[in-house]
Amino acid sequence: MSENNKRFPYSLDLASSLTAMALIIGFMYVTQSLLLPLLFSILISISLFPLAQFFERLRLGKAFASILAVIVAIAVISSIGWFIVHQSIIIGQDASSITEKVLSVLERAQVWIEETFGIQRSQVAEHLREQGNKLLANAGSMATATFGSIGNILAGAILVPLFSFFLLYYRDFFREFFFKAFKSVPQAKVDDTLNKIYQVVQSYLLGLVMVMGIVAVLNTIGLMMMGIDYAWFFGSLAALLMLLPYIGIAIGSILPALFALAVKDNALYAVGVIAWFQVVQFLEGNVITPNIVGSKVSINPLMAMIAMLLGGMLFGIAGLVIALPLTATIKVIFDAVPSMQAFGFLIGEPEKEHLKRNSTQELMMKWGIVRKPKTTSKIEIDVNIDTTIAPETIHVNYKEINESEENPYTNITPADKPQEDQTTGENNAK
Incomplete structure (x- = not known):
């Protein structure tokens, strides 16, 4: 029997994978204390x-x-x-x-x-x-x-x-466990998947530490410029709250803003603290983190927020902290499992081709929904007119060939082309 006949239908593979994932989530919720x-x-x-x-x-x-x-x-x-x-x-x-x-x-x-x-x-x-x-x-x-x-x-x-x-x-002992547990999978693929998980998680954690240090310095500089006491404490505390992605700096700005409201005579200091922390958060999300962490932890923001909500529902505040590295690990696993590759694609960052102005048309052509043009070369027509003996009105006959049609003159030299074409349009020039 051929190998294709032994394989299960894709729908059955997908259903079994989703069922296993649901059981794993339920098991995680029950055993969260361990x-x-x-x-x-x-x-x-x-x-x-x-x-x-x-x-x-x-x-x-x-x-x-x-x-x-x-x-x-x-x-x-x-x-x-x-x-x-x-x-x-x-x-x-x-x-x-x-x-x-x-x-x-x-x-x-x-x-x-x-x-x-x-x-x-x-x-x-x-x-x-x-x-x-x-x-x-x-x-x-x-x-x-x-x-x-x-x-x-x-x-x-x-x-x-x-x-x-x-x-x-026992790290080598655990690595051999995975080799034994997935004997039906090529061992090189198992080893490559483990290495990718290690690289993704380490890139996220070490990058997060570096980003937290930079954010702490920026927060502290802003608080010092506004004359807020204990600037290092408030700046570092807000940076530590970056363990809660997307919302950490915003939460960390509340405490120094309240402190500024209490110790300063003008409420503009509190507004300035919140505004500066929002600027730092913008720089962190658009400049600092992309350049330090890079594309190794490729999770789109929508899936990241959903993962954080699910992590909070399962494990509380601790779930918010581990949501992103756990999601990045799950994406690597999904990419390695054929039946789950579509979900790994969904978790990842969109490519540039998905964000272009004409991305819908290119997507339709990529998946064969819209027919691709047979030729992408345009036809140039040279018209030579002797104006010395030309009548008052000149009629130029030509034929338009759509780019999706075959070019009838692809292999014909100019001398072999017919002198007159069928008229499909008319251009009058004086």
């Missing part, structure tokens, strides 16, 4: 792989090199956490003066509401009291969720370093 630390560990181990290789070249041994790489990562993350906590404590020491200015701002806001909308202060206070009672009624569930989140964070703080170490130390 899966989230594992996914973060995979991302961290991929980013630490060059550092582990560097230590191995120093003849430190694979186990010791992996431990050192994880320790370096812990030291960097701990330093960032200490910086945020330390600056928060310093800002908290000035809480009394800031509180007075915040209260004066609230007083002015109440006066403006009363004059503009005619709402009395007692009504505003009553509304705030109602909202406070609602919050107190839900305090138990909020406390339970908070302590549960703290427990998950502490568990992740222990599991992620351990998982990262074993993923670095």
Whole structure:
């Protein structure tokens, strides 16, 4: 029996692939308490792989090199956490003066509401009291969720370093697992797919770190120019929030804007902070990230936003952080599976031919919906007129040949052409 007869119909392959994907998503949702630390560990181990290789070249041994790489990562993350906590404590020491200015701002806001909308202060206070009672009624569930989140964070703080170490130390062991698991697929294709996943994820993570550093500097420069205190803290905090793509910088601009509104006498400072952060976000999305990350992480913005929404639905804030690298990995896998290549194409960036003015016509011709022209060469007709003996009116007979038609004079010399053509149009010249 031939190989074509053994293959299943495309519709059956597609249905089985979609069913498997749905089952995988359901499994991820059920096992998220274990899966989230594992996914973060995979991302961290991929980013630490060059550092582990560097230590191995120093003849430190694979186990010791992996431990050192994880320790370096812990030291960097701990330093960032200490910086945020330390600056928060310093800002908290000035809480009394800031509180007075915040209260004066609230007083002015109440006066403006009363004059503009005619709402009395007692009504505003009553509304705030109602909202406070609602919050107190839900305090138990909020406390339970908070302590549960703290427990998950502490568990992740222990599991992620351990998982990262074993993923670095056993990396060749896991690679052979994929060779064994996909014996029916050419091993070179399996190896190429694994390498592409590594390159895509590493390009995204290392590029993100570089972009965050540049954005932190730009944020800080803008805040310093406006005279906002603690500029490094607010600028770096907004850059760290870039772990939430597309919305991180916008969220990070709220805190320094509120701080500027509290400590400055003019509200234009807060407007200036938000405006500057939006400028930085524009530069990051259109100039900085494309030139640093490049086209290796080719996910179109629409699919990126959908992936973030799905990640948030599945895993909360952690899902927003891992949405893009996970989607980039899924795209590589889809490109390697014949029945899912169309979905890999859908996730990727559109090519230039899809964005041109006449892209629809070219697309129709590409897929055979519109017939392509048989010849693309145009026919030139030379008309020589002796004006010395020409009558008052000259009739020139010619035949128009559409570009999609065959040229009857392709292999005929000019001397062999007939002297008169059938008239399909008439041009009068005087």
